[in-house]
Amino acid sequence: MANMCPYGRFTHAVVRGIPESFGKAGGDSRKNGETSVDLAKAQRQFGCLTGALRQKVGLQLIEIPSDPELPESWRIEDVAVIQGDTALITRPFKQQRRSEAEAVRKVVSELNLTVVEMGAEEGDSGGATLEGSDVLFTGREFFVGISSHTNHRGAEVLADTFRDFAVSTVPVCGGARLRNICSMGGPNTIIISNSDGAKKTLRMMEQLTDHHYEVLTVPEDSAANCIYIKGPSKHDFLLHRPAEECPDSASAFQKLQDYTLLPTACSEASKLGASLSSLCLLINRKHTYF
């Protein structure tokens, strides 16, 4: 179908700067209380990530300026799900995050994407919540993790938006997000953590899919979130957590043949439950219709 092409072809990345209010999100008591985050370090890491995307991978980078009013706005992945030329503006679980979408909406519109509003469609009564970090798009289908932040209704809206694709719901255990435990590691490869919860999710994914995926298992949860991009030069890039952050998993990435591995630190963001992919939205504006 029109939108079907192997996973990984991206031309643009949209990111949003780390605000000064980083780590001071009111509602996020889970990690905020105990862990102190280093704003400067977070910003440095953010800079490394955007640098890698732009210079190493060669994507067009669009950076939305940070907004101190929106302490979690850097987790831009959550506010939109983009596939092909359709962008679904999601309805994050937290009320205060919903205004983060505005800037993103503007950007994706400028990129000539068809914007689908989840909130608009639903009204506030619908109760649909969906965050991008619970959505794994494999190039062939969507998996939506039913988590603390994403519900079935949200998944239905997503399914309604991306009608070409099968949208399967999978359970996500232990308060995690789907993308915390897995990510795409190639057009046909899913990188997934070795934890019990992740295994359970993987089993479900395997049951639900019509396709066959290679599975790269990594021992650490945090290592499972990578960013795979097939750059304009048709070269495979994998942004992954560096060995110092995930010592046990470093060797696993070496299994990926002919990849350019780009270790990218993300320790500060991960303290807030985020990961590499949380920091960017990847867009493909070069459509190759079949």
Add this chain to the structure above:
Amino acid sequence: MTTEAGSETEVKEKAEESAAETDQSEKASEGAQEVTDAEGEDKEKEKEKDGKEGKGIARYLPTWLKKQKSQSQTSPTKEEPPKEESNSKDTQEEDGPVPEVNGHAEEVEEKEAVKSDEVKEQEAESHSTASADTEPAKEEKVQESAEKSPEETVVTEEGEGVEEEKKEQEGEGEKEGEEGGEEGHTSIFQSPLRLVRKSKMKLVVCRVTLLDGTDFTCEVEKRAKGQFLFFKVCEHLNLMEKDYFGLSYIDSHEQKVWLDPTKEIKRQIRSNNWQFSFNVKFYPPDPSLLTEDITRYLLCLQLREDVASGRLPCSFVTHALLGSYTLQAEVGDYEPDQPRPLDNVGQLTFAPNQNREMEEKIVELHKSHRGMTPAQADVQFLENAKKLSMYGVDLHHAKDSEGVDIMLGVCANGLLVYKDRLRINRFAWPKILKISYKRNNFYIKIRPGETEQFESTVGFKLQNHRSAKRLWKVCVENHSFFRLNAPEPPTKARFLTLGSKFRYSGRTQAQSRVASSLIDRPAPCFERTSSKRISRSLDGAPMIRITEATSENGGDPHLELHSDSKVMEVDLSPGDAEATPTQSLEASEPAPSQSPNRVHGDNIYVRHSNLMLEDHDKTQDEVLKHQASISQLKRSFMEAPPPSPPQPNQWEKRLTSSPAPTIRIQQQQQVESAPQAEDAPVAENEISDTKEPAKTAEVEIEETVVVQEVSIAPKPGLVTVTSPQEVTVEKEVVVTVETKEAKQESVSSESESEEEAEYQPNVSVSICHTQILEEEEEEEEEEEKKGVSVPDAPSLPAEVEEEPEQKNNAEEEIQAKSNDDPITTQATNGHSLPEDSAVAPEEEEEEEEEEQEEQLKMNGVASVVEAEPRLQVICCSEPPVVKTEMVTISDTFAAQKTEIATKEVPIVHTETKTITYEAAQLDGNGDGEPGVLMTAQTITSESLCTTTTTHITKTLKGGLSETRIEKRIVITGDCDIDHDQALAQAIKEAKEQHPDMSVTRVVVHKETELAEEED
């Protein structure tokens, strides 16, 4: 009197004929002058006739009125002779043609002649048999003649010429009939075989809606199998890779059902409406592997419709892209100098929510396809369509174990479970060990996963058992087609392993691919009809005409609504070329995805509302009239007593959702109008029964076979254990039970026939060994047990109460039965013989047994009259709601069964039939001695679930002990299994199991869910 009744019948016929004709003539008048002539001729004849009989006005009276009149006017006995005459007239009619056809040989195509001949012959046959002067038989006659015309209409639809000719013959036949009926009478008696043989050649017109929206009309023999029609269509389409396709029809519940190629069409469609559509049945996962472009083209057409109707959901971009390929394939390269390209696009339907934006996008993409040939565009279309997640997924509404609404999708890979649009589970074929259904439950047994130890079974609830069965069938077929190298042969009906024998019968995908690789012909030229249509429609839309004409031709009032809407839709978009096929298709064939919703709660009225549904050969109109007559009677009745709960209107609509009131009405009505109205429906149904063989044996049959083996240990086979009294009691009991059952059936939708079947896909190798296990039907079983073990005297009165509502002789019989005296019973049974003989031959035809067998039965009937040892005693009892029949045949073994046409009371679909086959009572030894019960043991085999064996050992007078073994075998299935054969097999095996015992009684309790054809 005599003439009057006779003429009435005639007139009725005529009136209906002319009514039918009007339809015809509308179409005919378009160009055929001759037809008009013929019509004129006909009318003249009619007038002539009317004049003769002084019944001109009667022609214009509604049929039911006349019917009623004739019935009320004449007492049964009085009516006898006139009927006889009308009969003879009809007989003449059919007899006359024989020489006459020869006479007309030059003008009349032989085929047609034979055909028209047949119609009459068939009915004549029934008349001749009816002449055994019994009331039911006589009623048959009336109905028969009434029914005749619709049947003819069906036949005549095919062409004006035929009609004309037939009319001619008919007229002449009628005239002759008036002169000398006797001859005809005799000649029929002489050659029943010939008649039967001839009737096999009856042709019916099938209308098949093709994928491009056009109709293909062809004639098939009335008893042709689905395959025949399918091949005809494929031949017409020049299609060789036909395995991916199939014919479907809309069943009485507005569900799209695949026509089983291995079975007779008539048995499946169960309606007058021989309307089918040609569709893709198995969507090839990789269309590029198809060999021929024409196959891909047809697949494209199907997918275009799927996409445009929303059945195959896709995104905006995909809609646009697929649309652009469609455009490229149909109109060729984008022409930049075309003034308003969007106009062209706007005429085509690409998406359910097509808008300007999409059309612009389509045009934009169309530009990029420049130079692409139609075939290439099709390939591209398919390459994109095949990746859609819902490609080839056949969705079925269901509920999960928690009652949550879900959708089950059957596809090439397995079974998908959706909740709303979300995929929540998936069972790939290799993971599925067994697929089965029971009642409205659908089960899949799952292969244990790596970590699991045990296989698990997942159950889903479907709306009703029909949907469960449909889903099961689709699963069986899809699994076989996509997973097997060769279809597995249908399992032989074994003892205790009965059930649906249904298996996929066509070639599998693997076989099909091999076959297509061998296709050695130049790529066939085919016309892209849609594009052709574009030009035509732009010329001034003659196609609208065509559609109209077609719908007009339908001749089936049933369809008229549809066709109306079709026309309307076409009118709305006169220039819309692509839309036309799609819309008209939609109009006549609701998208499967929608229909399940509509059918919600169906099972209630399906079972209990009536429907004349029996009367296949009747037009809906007629049936409605009949219904009206009943409701009128009912109304008139209901005015007298205090208002009863049920609403007449509801009743009329036959949509009564609460069964109980319906029954009550029915009963009341019957009580009230016993001599009049009751006769009509009963007879009518009876006839329709006999006319439409398929019906009773059709789709949903639940059969309970009780094989009672009685034997005495010391003198096996010599002493008859069954005491007559016992027999009688048992008989009663059975009847009672049935009545109860029947009531239950009609009262609670719960007791829907529990059909079930299992299918075990064994995917590992190539060929699957599938086994059908039959599960016991507990309810049924219980009831049966109750019936036999507890001679249920108290429930008898209930039955007797109902008797008055039944037909006279049925009444007699039941009363007789309620006597505990076996002799009386026998005697009464004897009385009912004539009826039997009247009904039997037709019934036989109904059962579609071999002609020889039929002959045999005819003989059998004769022998009955002669009271030979091989006595067939048949008595029929009829509870008001459900037909319950009790047939006792002494000294008759299973091999020689006689089935009795059941009389139908319109309202309920369930047919309960009990036939008892009883060994001759050798001597009086066992009589009268109940004996002492020593042991009684009941073994119910759970695993295979069909047999309950009860050993009863008794001590008899002489110190002998007698062991009776009662076997209760439940054969559940549908039209897929040959019940008779299964029964015979079961009995045979039972005999083999106990060689030293003799079978003394076989009670066949047959419960059929009759054709439910409402709407």
